[in-house]
Amino acid sequence: MILVCQRLLKNTKISGITLFPFILLKRPEDLHNETLINHEKIHLRQQVELLLIFFYLWYVIEYYYWYFKLKDPFLAYKSISFEREAYAMENDLNYPDSRKFWSFWKYILD
Numbered sequence: 001m002i003l004v005c006q007r008l009l010k011n012t013k014i015s016g017i018t019l020f021p022f023i024l025l026k027r028p029e030d031l032h033n034e035t036l037i038n039h040e041k042i043h044l045r046q047q048v049e050l051l052l053i054f055f056y057l058w059y060v061i062e063y064y065y066w067y068f069k070l071k072d073p074f075l076a077y078k079s080i081s082f083e084r085e086a087y088a089m090e091n092d093l094n095y096p097d098s099r100k101f102w103s104f105w106k107y108i109l110d
């Protein structure tokens with residue numbers, strides 16, 4: 001389910017965020033942004049295959065690993081394997097349906 005949450009995301013740099021089973025968007029016009037929605041659908045698949053809690057744990061651990069290594073919050077975010085997969089495949093609108101189980105793993109090893 002896709003929801004627009006202008007108030008919740010108002011003071012953030014976030015355009016969209018996935019909190020299973022919801023995709024939250026900052027602006028109503030993003031309901032037509034296929035690339036952003038596809039990016040978030042990839043995160044939905046990642047969250048399901050890691051049973052939610054393991055996704056969030058892994059995400060936070062990996063973020064801090066990269067943050068301490070790179071000393072830059074944005075670069076740390078962009079280095080997270082889940083984000084690397086989602087950014088790499090966000091333009092392939094068929095990817096969430098054809099995606100193989102644990103596809104993010106190859107982005108850890110790259």
